[in-house]
Amino acid sequence: TAASLLLIIAFPIPPINLREELEPGKSSCASRRHCHKSSSSYHKPPSPYLLSVLRDYEQRHKRCEPLTKSFNRSFFQVSSSPVGANHQPSHVDDDDCSYVVFTRPTNGLGNRMLSMSSAFLYALLTNRVLLVDFGPDMTHLFSEPVPNSTWLFPEDSRFGNRIYGSKVDDFGSLMKNNNNNHTAVLANNSSSFLHVNLGYGYDDYDKLFYSNEVQDGLQKVSWLILKSDQYFVPYLFLMSGFRAKLDRMFPDKETVFHHLGRYLFTPSDQAWGLIARFYDAYLANADERIGLQIRVLDTKASPTALVLKQVLRCAQKEAQILPPLATKQNETATKKLASKKTSYNKAVLVASLSSEFYVELKDMFWKRASASTGSDGEVAVGFHQASHEEVQRSNDGSHNMMAWVDIYLLSLCDVLVTSGWSTFGYVAQGLGGLRPWILQIPDTKYGGGETLWGNACRRAVSMEPCFHFPPSYDGNKVGVRVDGEEGGGSPSVVHCEDVGGGLKLV
Ligand code: GDP
Numbered sequence: 001t002a003a004s005l006l007l008i009i010a011f012p013i014p015p016i017n018l019r020e021e022l023e024p025g026k027s028s029c030a031s032r033r034h035c036h037k038s039s040s041s042y043h044k045p046p047s048p049y050l051l052s053v054l055r056d057y058e059q060r061h062k063r064c065e066p067l068t069k070s071f072n073r074s075f076f077q078v079s080s081s082p083v084g085a086n087h088q089p090s091h092v093d094d095d096d097c098s099y100v101v102f103t104r105p106t107n108g109l110g111n112r113m114l115s116m117s118s119a120f121l122y123a124l125l126t127n128r129v130l131l132v133d134f135g136p137d138m139t140h141l142f143s144e145p146v147p148n149s150t151w152l153f154p155e156d157s158r159f160g161n162r163i164y165g166s167k168v169d170d171f172g173s174l175m176k177n178n179n180n181n182h183t184a185v186l187a188n189n190s191s192s193f194l195h196v197n198l199g200y201g202y203d204d205y206d207k208l209f210y211s212n213e214v215q216d217g218l219q220k221v222s223w224l225i226l227k228s229d230q231y232f233v234p235y236l237f238l239m240s241g242f243r244a245k246l247d248r249m250f251p252d253k254e255t256v257f258h259h260l261g262r263y264l265f266t267p268s269d270q271a272w273g274l275i276a277r278f279y280d281a282y283l284a285n286a287d288e289r290i291g292l293q294i295r296v297l298d299t300k301a302s303p304t305a306l307v308l309k310q311v312l313r314c315a316q317k318e319a320q321i322l323p324p325l326a327t328k329q330n331e332t333a334t335k336k337l338a339s340k341k342t343s344y345n346k347a348v349l350v351a352s353l354s355s356e357f358y359v360e361l362k363d364m365f366w367k368r369a370s371a372s373t374g375s376d377g378e379v380a381v382g383f384h385q386a387s388h389e390e391v392q393r394s395n396d397g398s399h400n401m402m403a404w405v406d407i408y409l410l411s412l413c414d415v416l417v418t419s420g421w422s423t424f425g426y427v428a429q430g431l432g433g434l435r436p437w438i439l440q441i442p443d444t445k446y447g448g449g450e451t452l453w454g455n456a457c458r459r460a461v462s463m464e465p466c467f468h469f470p471p472s473y474d475g476n477k478v479g480v481r482v483d484g485e486e487g488g489g490s491p492s493v494v495h496c497e498d499v500g501g502g503l504k505l506v
Contacts, residue, residue, distance in 0.1 A: 365381045
C-alpha cells in the first residue's frame, strides 16, 4: 500500500518529529542518531504551545541539571547535613530549581515508562525538572531526552543517602499525622525533600496529592522524591489547577503519551542497533506489519491452547487482520492459488515472554494455506519473534533491553493487538500512535473462553494508556476532597476498556 511504501522509504530516516520541531534544522536522526518512524505522529502534530512549554523546559533543565550551581544550591541549602563543604542556606528566588525525582520502582518497564512520563508532565505543569534514579538495570536503554544534558540523578551515594535517608518525610504520613489540617502542615513544613507515593497500593493520605490545595502547598517543596508505577496523567486532567494549561498543551487529548513518550524515550545506540537490525531483516519489506503482544500473567489459569484460540478468534474473525486458513472443503481452490504468486505479504511480530505462540502460529500458517477469497493469489503471513525471555525478571539490564526492543518494534507496526491490562502494550501503542485491538486473555478462573465483552478483543477508543488505580478515596477519613472526584469528571476522561475502575484520556 502507499502507506507502507511511505513507511519503508521513511524508515530509518523519517521526516520531522518533535526534536526537529524544537530545534529546526536538526532532525533527531542527525543530532541524536536515532529516528522514529514517520507514522501517525505526523497526523497528530504537537501544539505550538506544547512546543513552547518543552523549549522552556529544556532551558530550565539545562540550568538545573545535576551538579550545576543551581542544582547544588537547591540540594544543599535544605540539607541538614550538607554533603559538600561551605554550603549555606540561601533564600529562595525565581531562579531556584525544584525537582521531581523518579525513583527505582520494582515492576516492569512498561509501568516504569508510563509513570516516568506522568512525572514529566507533572514537572512541566509545576516548573520542576525531572530527574531519574534508574539503578543499573535501566541506564543503558535510553538516550538523554534533553540534548547535551543529563536527567540522571547523580550516582554518588552521598546524594542518594540524602534523598532516601530516614530524615526525609513521607507526604502521606505527614498528612495522616496532622489532624486533617493538610494545608497548614505543608505551610509549616520546613523540609524541602518529601517522598511521594503514587504507586499501586497507595493510601487515602497519599492520594491527597491530587488535591489542588495540597498542590499549592507542595510548590515550596524543592525536591519531590516520587515512587510510582502508574500512568497518573488522566488524573492531572481532572484537577482544576492544571486543566487550563493541559488543554492548551494538548488540544487532542489522546496524544498526551504519544508526544511525551516520544520526547522522553529515544533508544540508546545499543537498543537502536538491535531494533534496526531486526526491523530491516524481518519487518521492513512486508506490505503490512502486525504487532501481536501476548501477555499472560498466570500461565496455569491461561493455558497456551486457550490463549491461542482467543488470539485467532480476535485476529481472524473480529479484527480480521489475519486471513482464515483453508479447510478441507476449500483446499482444492487454494491449491490452484498456490501456483500463483503471493500477492500480499504480512509480517507478524509476536511479543511474548514465551516462544510457544510464535512457534504454533508460524507452523499453522505455514503448513496450511490461507483461504484467500480473491483470485490474486495467497496472502503470505510470516511470524517473527525478537526474544523469548520465558519469565519476567527484575534487576536485569539485558532482560530490560529485550523488553525495550520488543516495545519499540511493536510501536513500528501498522496494526497492533495488545493484551488487556498490560502497560507493556500501552507504551507500544502510545509510541506508535496506534489504537490497538485489545485482547482479553482468557482465564479459567473466570470461565475460560468467556470474556468480559463477549468478544475476544475490541478496538481501543484512544491510543492513550490506562491509569489502572486512580484515587477512589474515603473523604470522611482524610477530611479533604481529592479533586476530580466531584462533579462527574470530564468528557475527555473515561473508564478504560480493559480495566473497569481505570481512567484514560480520549
Ligand atoms: P505489564 O506487566 O504487562 O503491565 O508490563 P511491564 O513492562 O510493566 O512488566 C512486564 C515485564 O515482563 C516487562 O518489562 C519485561 O521485562 C517482561 N515482559 C513481558 N512481556 C514481554 C515481552 O513480550 N517481551 C519481552 N522481551 N519482555 C516481556
